[in-house]
Amino acid sequence: MKFLTKIAFKNLFRHKLRTFISIIAIAFAVMIVVFARGFIVGMIDSVFADQIQYYSGHIKIVDREYQQQERLLPLNYPVDGLAGQGLNEMMDSLKGIENVEMVIPRLKFGAMVSTGNELVAMSGWGVNPIQEFQFTNIEDQLVEGRMFQPGQREVVMGTGLLAKLNHQVGDKVTILSNTAFNSLKGVTFKIVGRLASGLKLLDEIVFYLPLDQAQSWLYMDDQSTELLLVTSNRGLVDQVLPEVKELLASRDAEERYLALGYQETSDLLPYMELAKLIYNQIYIFLVLLASIVVINTMIMIVKERTKEIGMMSALGLESKNILQLFIIEGGIIGIIGSLLGALLGSIINEYFAVTGIDFSSAMAGFSSELVFNSIIYPVSSTANTVFAFILGVIVVTIACMIPARRAAKLEPTEALREI
Amino acid sequence: MSLLELKGIRKVYHQGKIEVPALRGVDLTIEEGEFTTVFGPSGSGKTTLLNMIGCLDKPSSGVITFAGRELGQLSKKDLAMLRRYNVGFVFQSYNLIPVLTAYENVEFAVRLTTKGREKELRERVMAILAAVGLEGLEARKPNELSGGQKQRVAIARALVKEPKLVLADEPSANLDSQTSTEVLEVMVKMNQELGTTFIFSTHDPQVMDYAGRMIEIRDGQISEDKRREGQYVSD
Numbered sequence: 281m282k283f284l285t286k287i288a289f290k291n292l293f294r295h296k297l298r299t300f301i302s303i304i305a306i307a308f309a310v311m312i313v314v315f316a317r318g319f320i321v322g323m324i325d326s327v328f329a330d331q332i333q334y335y336s337g338h339i340k341i342v343d344r345e346y347q348q349q350e351r352l353l354p355l356n357y358p359v360d361g362l363a364g365q366g367l368n369e370m371m372d373s374l375k376g377i378e379n380v381e382m383v384i385p386r387l388k389f390g391a392m393v394s395t396g397n398e399l400v401a402m403s404g405w406g407v408n409p410i411q412e413f414q415f416t417n418i419e420d421q422l423v424e425g426r427m428f429q430p431g432q433r434e435v436v437m438g439t440g441l442l443a444k445l446n447h448q449v450g451d452k453v454t455i456l457s458n459t460a461f462n463s464l465k466g467v468t469f470k471i472v473g474r475l476a477s478g479l480k481l482l483d484e485i486v487f488y489l490p491l492d493q494a495q496s497w498l499y500m501d502d503q504s505t506e507l508l509l510v511t512s513n514r515g516l517v518d519q520v521l522p523e524v525k526e527l528l529a530s531r532d533a534e535e536r537y538l539a540l541g542y543q544e545t546s547d548l549l550p551y552m553e554l555a556k557l558i559y560n561q562i563y564i565f566l567v568l569l570a571s572i573v574v575i576n577t578m579i580m581i582v583k584e585r586t587k588e589i590g591m592m593s594a595l596g597l598e599s600k601n602i603l604q605l606f607i608i609e610g611g612i613i614g615i616i617g618s619l620l621g622a623l624l625g626s627i628i629n630e631y632f633a634v635t636g637i638d639f640s641s642a643m644a645g646f647s648s649e650l651v652f653n654s655i656i657y658p659v660s661s662t663a664n665t666v667f668a669f670i671l672g673v674i675v676v677t678i679a680c681m682i683p684a685r686r687a688a689k690l691e692p693t694e695a696l697r698e699i
Numbered sequence: 700m701s702l703l704e705l706k707g708i709r710k711v712y713h714q715g716k717i718e719v720p721a722l723r724g725v726d727l728t729i730e731e732g733e734f735t736t737v738f739g740p741s742g743s744g745k746t747t748l749l750n751m752i753g754c755l756d757k758p759s760s761g762v763i764t765f766a767g768r769e770l771g772q773l774s775k776k777d778l779a780m781l782r783r784y785n786v787g788f789v790f791q792s793y794n795l796i797p798v799l800t801a802y803e804n805v806e807f808a809v810r811l812t813t814k815g816r817e818k819e820l821r822e823r824v825m826a827i828l829a830a831v832g833l834e835g836l837e838a839r840k841p842n843e844l845s846g847g848q849k850q851r852v853a854i855a856r857a858l859v860k861e862p863k864l865v866l867a868d869e870p871s872a873n874l875d876s877q878t879s880t881e882v883l884e885v886m887v888k889m890n891q892e893l894g895t896t897f898i899f900s901t902h903d904p905q906v907m908d909y910a911g912r913m914i915e916i917r918d919g920q921i922s923e924d925k926r927r928e929g930q931y932v933s934d
Contacts, residue, residue: 283810290798591794594755595856596783596811598776692755 284601288608291581299613302577306617307624309570310672313563314625314665318658320559322633324552326653328514328542330479333416336545337384337508338517339524341374344538346505353390353403355460358503362531367502373531374509377523379516384411385504387494391457391487393445400444403485404457406494406504415510418475421482425449425473430490436473438483449474455487459498467497478640478655517541548652567672571679578610578683586690593692603681603688610680611673618672622665629660702863702896703729703752708761710747710919721747722758723919731863732894734887736907739916745900746868748916752898753786753866754778766863783811787857789867793849795841801828801852802837805859812860827859828852830885832878846873854882858889864896865889871903883909 292299332338342350346357361370371383387406392399409430413419419427428434435453437445447453454468469489477483495501511520521541528534543549582589589602597605636655643654710722722744729735729752737745750756751763754770763770765781773781787808795804805824813820828837831851841849850873857865865886871879887909889895899906907913915923 283807286803287796287799287807294798587792587794588796591788591790593779594753594782594786594788595808596779596781596786598779693750 281604284605285608288605289612291609292612298577298580302574302613303617303620305570305573306567306614306672306676307621309567310618310621310668311625311628312621313566313668313671314622315628315658316559316566317563317664317668318625318629318633318660319637319656320556321661321664322658323656324556325659326656327548327552330653331546331549332514332542333418334479334482336540336542337415338511338514338542339509339521340540340542340545341507341509341524341528341537342505342540343536347538347540353388353505355389355458355498355500355505358460358500358505359385359507359537360503362528362533367504367507371507373527374507374524377520377527379511379520380509380524381512382411382415382508382510384408384415384508384510385491386506386508387491387498387500387504388506389457389494389498391455393453393455395444395446400441401485402441402455402487404455404494405486405488406491406498407488408491412488415508418477418482418488421475421477422473423476425471427473428488428490430492432490433467433469433493434472434489435469436475436488437471438475438477438486440480440484441487442471442474444484447471457498460500460503465497467493469493478636478638478653480643480652480654514542517543563668563671564675567675568679571676574610574613574676575679575682577613578606578680579686581609582606582683582687585687586694589687589690590692590694593690599688602690603684606684606687607677607680610684611677614673614676614680617676618669621672622669625668626660626665629658629664632658633660701728702731702733702766703727704762704764705751706762706764708748708751708758708763710744710751710756711759721919722751724761725919725921727914727921727924729896729898731896732890733912734890734897734910735912735914736899736901736910737914737916738900738902738907739922743916744919745916747919749866749868749898749900752864753788754782784860785863787860787862787865789850789853789857789865789870791868791872793841793853795849795852795856797841800838800840801833801844801848801855804841804852805855808856809859824855824859827855831855831858832881847875847878850874851878851882854885858885858895861889861893862895864898866898866900868900869903870899871901871906876905879903879905 341359343357343359346354359367361367362373367385371385374380374383385408389404391402391404393402409427413427428436442448445453449471451471452468453471454466456464456466459465475482495503509524511517518541521539524539525534528537528539592602636657638655640654705725705727708722708725709720712719712721725748737748739745751758754765757771766785770778796807799807802824805828809820809824825837828834831854833848833851833855836844836848844852850870854870857867870882874882883906886897890897899910901907911927913925914921
């Protein structure tokens with residue numbers, strides 16, 4: 281076997297250009313696999329993270345009626361506690377459930393600003409800054425100014441929204457909203473920060489303000505429109521959700537409140553999981569496609585070395601040894617090509633993991649409600665690199681079985697027309 | 700004791716629907732240690748006969764016995780093993796592995812049969828290379844060797860594993876007279892010391908001079924079987 285490996289390795293140098301082309305074909309395919317996988321994983325992780333951070337938490341608790349009319353952001357179906365005990369008591373009870381790390385209240389409401397010529401519709405998110413900054417990466421998206429302070433009439437807006445309002449950081453803006461009593465009320469806030477998150481929703485629709493300011497403005501003290509529960513990881517949702525439902529039931533609130541796992545809050549997420557599986561099949565076909573170059577090369581090699589195979593057979597090499605010889609030769613091409621491709625793919629992923637790939641212009645027509653970040657950051661991971669490398673080696677080696685079997689099946693006299 | 704026994708060997712090749720007989724009933728016995736040449740015109744069936752003897756091909760009918768084993772009863776793997784340990788081939792077109800050096804080409808054959816220590820293995824390969832006059836050229840690849848030198852590597856490869864039988868197709872075709880003599884002397888030495896059986900396909904009178912037995916093939920049959928001692932067997 282050692283000697284066969286030696287011959288196989290030396291054989292690679294017979295036609296250097298041909299070997300080089302085969303290696304490049306495999307390297308290119310494996311590089312695409314590493315990049316595509318990093319990109320898809322990055323995109324899916326981003327969709328999940330955005331969905332969880334800005335929409336659903338790991339578990340979302342809302343009033344059942346609110347859920348029906350969520351698009352209208354109604355204020356008359358708040359989350360205001362269990363059995364009249366108030367929001368804070370409800371949050372404390374939920375925090376008592378094992379594996380619940382945070383309970384985050386959000387008060388979402390519709391609002392508008394007059395620019396003189398037109399009314400700009402917006403969505404206000406009253407949040408507890410400390411919790412919000414812990415849970416989301418919103419603070420990282422701040423490109424100008426600072427985040428708002430609790431107790432202060434301050435707002436933070438997205439770049440797109442500021443442009444629509446023709447305002448900038450430091451300006452004051454008067455925002456109108458319908459209160460819980462259905463009365464229109466305007467409050468003037470100071471714009472203290474500007475966001476650029478890549479999420480159309482946050483950049484063009486939403487403005488952040490302190491929860492206490494939103495509650496006081498909308499006459500919704502000790503109330504929110506939703507509660508988001510955060511567990512240590514999203515894999516625990518299936519374990520925690522039944523306990524949340526049990527708590528709601530024990531406090532006679534299961535008919536009023538709805539507790540939803542993050543998977544139930546978006547139609548997109550199950551498809552994303554499916555996409556991961558489908559793409560894994562596509563990667564195999566991609567490498568198989570590149571393997572055709574290697575198969576073609578190997579078929580040519582078998583044809584060229586027919587007499588040599590006959591000679592080896594005459595010397596007493598068994599069919600399985602000849603099979604091994606060609607598989608080792610193809611395998612070496614697979615290993616070198618896959619290694620090269622995996623490394624190149626990783627370097628590309630490392631680069632884009634920092635800079636991101638901006639699809640803003642391509643996604644300009646997408647709905648603002650879609651929680652989908654237009655800047656995708658591919659994930660560069662050792663597991664991905666190793667996966668692509670192993671996939672490349674296995675697929676190429678298996679593909680080499682075709683010409684190798686052909687070589688092994690040659691009868692010595694067919695291969696060797698003379699002795 | 701006979702090394703090879705061929706009884707009623709027929710071989711028919713099929714070219715489409717046409718049957719082409721290559722051997723038409725060959726009976727032949729080769730004793731251990733014989734130094735034999737097979738000659739005859741092109742297309743007479745020499746190659747087919749040597750293919751049969753070398754366990755590379757099976758007859759359409761008839762029985763071949765090699766060292767007491769009936770070849771028709773052996774599997775492909777058994778035949779490969781039989782060739783590996785018992786038969787050495789010298790091809791007219793050398794059939795050396797171009798990416799290996801002269802040393803490695805010879806080493807290849809011995810590695811298939813011997814699991815000895817590296818030092819012993821190396822000594823064995825170097826000894827046979829020296830015996831065929833290739834001392835100092837062991838690191839050269841086939842494309843760096845002359846035709847005669849390549850032929851000597853091929854001969855060394857066949858002899859290094861000390862097989863029972865060596866089949867050689869025109870072994871002296873690319874050798875000058877002096878080298879040819881040297882190589883033939885190596886073979887004779889092996890024949891005498893180890894009892895190795897040699898069968899040559901040749902037209903070279905020099906090789907024929909060394910042969911103890913000369914077999915002529917015509918139209919797929921043995922037309923003459925002559926022994927040097929004066930025995931003469933004729934169909």
